[in-house]
Amino acid sequence: MLEFALMAQQSTKDSPTFSPLYRQIKGFILQALEAGEWRPGEAIPSEMDLAARFNVSQGTVRKAIDEMAAENLLLRRQGKGTFVASHADPRAFFRFLRLIPLKGDIDQSKSVPLECWRAKAGQEAARTLGIKLGDPIIIVRRVLQFGGKPVVVDEIYLPGEIFAGLTLEVLKDYQGSLYSLFESRFGVRMVRAEERIRAVAADRATAELLRIAETSPLLSVERVSYTYGNKPVEWRRGLYSTADHCYFNELG
Amino acid sequence: MLEFALMAQQSTKDSPTFSPLYRQIKGFILQALEAGEWRPGEAIPSEMDLAARFNVSQGTVRKAIDEMAAENLLLRRQGKGTFVASHADPRAFFRFLRLIPLKGDIDQSKSVPLECWRAKAGQEAARTLGIKLGDPIIIVRRVLQFGGKPVVVDEIYLPGEIFAGLTLEVLKDYQGSLYSLFESRFGVRMVRAEERIRAVAADRATAELLRIAETSPLLSVERVSYTYGNKPVEWRRGLYSTADHCYFNELG
DNA sequence: GAGTGGTCTAGACCACTGC
DNA sequence: CAGTGGTCTAGACCACTCG
Numbered sequence: 001m002l003e004f005a006l007m008a009q010q011s012t013k014d015s016p017t018f019s020p021l022y023r024q025i026k027g028f029i030l031q032a033l034e035a036g037e038w039r040p041g042e043a044i045p046s047e048m049d050l051a052a053r054f055n056v057s058q059g060t061v062r063k064a065i066d067e068m069a070a071e072n073l074l075l076r077r078q079g080k081g082t083f084v085a086s087h088a089d090p091r092a093f094f095r096f097l098r099l100i101p102l103k104g105d106i107d108q109s110k111s112v113p114l115e116c117w118r119a120k121a122g123q124e125a126a127r128t129l130g131i132k133l134g135d136p137i138i139i140v141r142r143v144l145q146f147g148g149k150p151v152v153v154d155e156i157y158l159p160g161e162i163f164a165g166l167t168l169e170v171l172k173d174y175q176g177s178l179y180s181l182f183e184s185r186f187g188v189r190m191v192r193a194e195e196r197i198r199a200v201a202a203d204r205a206t207a208e209l210l211r212i213a214e215t216s217p218l219l220s221v222e223r224v225s226y227t228y229g230n231k232p233v234e235w236r237r238g239l240y241s242t243a244d245h246c247y248f249n250e251l252g
Numbered sequence: 253m254l255e256f257a258l259m260a261q262q263s264t265k266d267s268p269t270f271s272p273l274y275r276q277i278k279g280f281i282l283q284a285l286e287a288g289e290w291r292p293g294e295a296i297p298s299e300m301d302l303a304a305r306f307n308v309s310q311g312t313v314r315k316a317i318d319e320m321a322a323e324n325l326l327l328r329r330q331g332k333g334t335f336v337a338s339h340a341d342p343r344a345f346f347r348f349l350r351l352i353p354l355k356g357d358i359d360q361s362k363s364v365p366l367e368c369w370r371a372k373a374g375q376e377a378a379r380t381l382g383i384k385l386g387d388p389i390i391i392v393r394r395v396l397q398f399g400g401k402p403v404v405v406d407e408i409y410l411p412g413e414i415f416a417g418l419t420l421e422v423l424k425d426y427q428g429s430l431y432s433l434f435e436s437r438f439g440v441r442m443v444r445a446e447e448r449i450r451a452v453a454a455d456r457a458t459a460e461l462l463r464i465a466e467t468s469p470l471l472s473v474e475r476v477s478y479t480y481g482n483k484p485v486e487w488r489r490g491l492y493s494t495a496d497h498c499y500f501n502e503l504g
Numbered sequence: 505g506a507g508t509g510g511t512c513t514a515g516a517c518c519a520c521t522g523c
Numbered sequence: 524c525a526g527t528g529g530t531c532t533a534g535a536c537c538a539c540t541c542g
Contacts, residue, residue, distance in 0.1 A: 002263070018519090019529070020529075020530055020531085021530075022530075022531085046507075046508060046509080047508080047509070048508085050509090056532085057531065057532045057533065058529080058532090059530095059531065059532070059533085059535090060531060060532080062509090062510090063530085063531090065509095070322070072504060073504065076509065076510090077278035077508085077509080077539090077540090078508070078509045078510065078538065078539050078540080079507085079508055079509065079510095079538070079539030079540040079541080080507095080508065080509080080539080080540060080541085081507090081508060081509075082508090082509075093503075095503060096503055098501075098503075124374055139306070141275070165529080180454075192503065192504060193502075193503040194500070194501070194502055194503070195500070195501045195502075195503060196498040196499070196501075197449065197471065197494075197498055197499040197500075197501065198494035198498045198499070199378050199451040199452070199469035199470050199471045199492075199494050200451070200469050201469050215467075216471070217451035217452050217453050217469040218469070219449065219450070219451045219471075222498075223503075240451075242449075242451050244472075246448040246449055246450045247448070247449040248446070248447070248448055248449075249350075249446070249447045249448075249449065249452070249501055250444070250445075250446055250447075251347060251348055251350075251444065251445040251447060252323065252324060252347075252444060270538090272510075272511055272512085273511075273512070273530080274511075274512085284508095298526075298527060298528080299528070300526090300527085306514085307513080309512065309513045310513090310514090311511095311512065311513070311514090312511080312512060312513080314528085314529090315511085315512090317528095328528065328529090329520090329521090329527085329528080330519065330520050330521080330527070330528045330529065331519070331520030331521035331522080331526085331527055331528065332520080332521060332522085332526095332527065332528080333526090333527060333528075334527090334528075359521065
């Protein structure tokens with residue numbers, strides 16, 4: 001990160017674009033994250049360092065970092081430092097997969113990639129991913145198992161430009177979550193997502209994969225994931241068998 | 253709220269029950285809310301006032317309130333004061349009902365109560381609501397309409413002790429959300445909830461109410477709602493028709 | 505012990521609301 | 524104008540981690 005001169009044109013009253021100092025600091029840190037200045041898992045400079053660079057007090061930097069920690073962009077660890085959040089952290093796993101067993105403890109999950117092919121973006125994919133009609137996309141199909149049993153079938157649409165080099169072999173070789181792979185191999189960190197959930201009847205192919213009866217009710221979970229700057233980088237549709245699991249959501 | 257002497261046995265190091273001052277302040281404010289010292293929608297004392305009462309600095313009170321505002325317990329309004337959050341606030345509505353139309357704008361919703369009767373808590377209800385087996389409970393059935401069409405059938409289990417006096421007439425007479433009614437008439441404010449979502453096939457009765465085909469896939473949304481102090485006070489099961497709507501969830 | 509984040513204070517000033 | 528929350532500062536000290 002480069003050094004900064006003062007930027008605080010705090011401007012009393014007459015500025016319609018007023019934003020407090022700590023938000024500007026937050027913006028700079030965000031930019032640096034976006035630019036990959038510090039990689040996921042790494043420590044960012046200490047609050048004192050940042051305060052010195054930005055010519056503000058520690059408290060102001062602190063407030064900026066507080067907000068980013070609340071948004072799961074950064075992770076504070078007392079006595080050690082502040083770290084860029086990473087999907088490699090196992091705690092991040094259930095932040096995006098809200099599936100828990102109906103009874104018993106959380107069981108081991110395993111991702112089984114089925115297919116991975118190239119295609120051109122149709123109207124819906126283009127609109128959702130913010131790319132142009134006909135732009136290259138990559139489509140992945142996979143099954144998620146819990147405790148050895150298939151529970152989810154996912155179909156995942158990715159912008160071909162960003163995920164160039166993604167193949168079925170890469171997927172099969174990788175241990176760990178998909179987002180962890182995206183982060184370490186493609187430098188794309190998922191920061192936020194929206195899910196739209198409906199109930200649908202299982203088609204034949206899905207029923208076979210999940211080893212359930214055709215027309216069984218399934219959850220259809222459509223997800224759009226965003227990276228820094230609200231940029232959509234993944235569109236997926238999952239079909240969840242809720243025979244032994246349920247989608248768990250906490251309403252704050 | 254009574255005045256307080258100093259409580260800050262901050263105790264360096266040797267206290268395993270260490271908690272910072274602002275959390276103790278938060279605890280006191282929480283207690284006062286729980287005791288109904290300030291009603292939903294009312295203002296609580298100013299930060300300066302509270303600081304004086306607790307013999308701490310404004311900043312410490314501020315941090316306590318910050319956390320409570322983040323938890324939607326309080327609502328800050330610059331220049332006016334800090335207010336007890338209320339379900340009467342229309343913004344609170346979609347915090348608990350995460351249903352949006354598949355296309356088009358959010359349409360007007362209407363709750364149509366069907367039945368309301370007394371019963372004794374069975375094993376599951378007793379466990380979920382934290383009451384004793386056989387304790388009185390109230391069961392409400394109702395339909396939620398969006399844009400005039402039935403979309404949700406709810407079956408709601410309430411502890412009879414807390415909601416004594418709830419009848420079908422009361423429900424029918426009340427305009428506004430259920431939680432708003434609970435808050436204003438029974439002094440019970442829902443603060444948090446957990447939902448478990450599964451896909452199920454519509455039974456005949458539900459299918460008729462929702463005007464869909466029997467065995468159509470539906471979302472089964474089981475919710476436990478809590479008031480202050482993590483006390484469960486509502487258990488409900490909703491069946492959502494997702495023909496024209498979907499459950500929307502934001503993953504932070 | 506040095507360095508990190510975490511808490512707390514006291515005071516200044518700004519932005520917003522309503523009288 | 525007074526009163527509220529919102530921002531920013533400077534400094535002190537505590538709790539935690541690691542060498």
